[in-house]
Amino acid sequence: MAREVTHEERGPARLDESDMGDDDMIYVCQCGLSGSKPFCDGSHNATTDEADDVRYKYDGDDPDGKRREIAAIEYESG
Numbered sequence: 001m002a003r004e005v006t007h008e009e010r011g012p013a014r015l016d017e018s019d020m021g022d023d024d025m026i027y028v029c030q031c032g033l034s035g036s037k038p039f040c041d042g043s044h045n046a047t048t049d050e051a052d053d054v055r056y057k058y059d060g061d062d063p064d065g066k067r068r069e070i071a072a073i074e075y076e077s078g
């Protein structure tokens with residue numbers, strides 16, 4: 001699986017202890033779909049059924065059901 005995500009920010013986000021949740025942890029989005037970047041908002045749940053060999057593009061800020069397959073990924077054999 002792979003995913004193309006459109007980012008509009010042009011710099012880093014600075015995090016500090018005020019960004020910690022109730023469990024004193026900071027969860028940073030790695031899937032690219034969060035609507036509250038850089039924090040995880042649970043949007044990654046939309047990726048659980050992605051196939052390994054397909055690239056996806058999610059449209060808009062709400063990834064629920066708004067994705068399309070844009071290309072198959074071909075891997076070279078060693």
Ligand code: FES
Nearest residue numbers: 029030031040044
């Ligand atoms: S890892 Fe991206 S929303 Fe959770």
